[in-house]
Amino acid sequence: MRQAEEAGTWGRRISSAGPPIHQERARQTRQLILSAAAQEFATNGFRSTSLVHVAQRAGITKGAIYHHFTNKENLAASVVEEHYALWPALVAETQDKGMNSLETIVALLERVATVFRDDPLVQASARLQIERSTIGIPLPTPFVGWTELLTELFGAAQRDGYLRPDCSPQAAARVIVAAFFGIQHISDTLHERRDILERWDEVKRLVFPGICALGVRIP
Template sequence: MTTAPTHAHDTRPRRPKQERAVRTREKVLDTAARLFAERGYTATSVVDVAEQVGMTKGAVYFHFRNKEAMAVAVVENDHRFWPDLLAEVRAEGLDARETVLRFLDRAAEAFRSDPVVQAATRLRSERSLIGTALPEPYVGWIELLTGLFEEAGRAGRLKEGLTPRAAAHVVVASFHGVQHVSDVLHRRTDLMDRWQELRDITLEAILPRPREGR
């Protein structure tokens, strides 16, 4: 009598299932970001997110244990966005001065149109309503811009007597103030105009245009 073969454990790769889970999590998070940006933290529920995604509440909880975890994940995504954006700008091969300006141009556009950036900004302003700590704001921006202004200084493009960190503090405060005022008054529809004003007045002083022949 022959013995029936013993089936070995299934060792086929599980990547497709894992990739589906990653895509689903990203879809949930993108939807949560859009709702946080539009409605705010307290007016957005897990049920709202589930309905928008077309999932059950339980399926959403599989990816995020609660609404607080969603909020933290949105802000973490925002923090990862800026170094990635800078890498894209650096790939354009611009000089030190133009790299700073191009990065901030792209950042202003992101505040105007990107739901994750908008959601993270609103969540930070509503942090007292969220039952957990969010990643620390602005510090990453200050460090990133300090590095860019250091490069501009080495290239002779930073205003004489101005330290890179002081320049970074001024720009971070001014930039975020401009986007906040634009949001409160006009839902950021005028943000690119307001950014251009800041660019012309403040950035041109911090990063003077090179003189002819230099």
């Protein structure tokens, strides 16, 4: 999809080409730092995370972190960018399964819910976005990429006859984005996202009948 290919929408683009051999160790160290930082930010938040703790978790020196990241703020922003870089491949994999447009929307959001439940990088990014006013540098704007992508997918669903004739794809996208990210935040706050798939299923069963045309089976 066009939206999934735009670095400005989803965050920093990750090249599909591997780094030169002499850069491989640096790449591995950077990923190790990002993974350790994600776990720290997800558990403790921005203010309570220190670079010392990140270094200890990663099993490296604090100086090694500074070789890759200017400061804690830059590291936090990089975690968020890394999170957004996950989505284009996940979107493409879902679209390649040969499902119809409505099935694609439902399957995609279920996969995203699973990623939010299981991936510390995504969990850290979600927490950092909530704390963005305390970080001090700009972070990628949340929700825009998902709203644009779902607008396009709901547009396809409308053309395929799955949406009510009076249902705007843009409005459907805004409602689903609000509902989805609302449940992920509530699920995180109350149950550490253990019940996010159940909460998403409730949204699907209650909201999609108001979006879809009469007689359309909700996947």
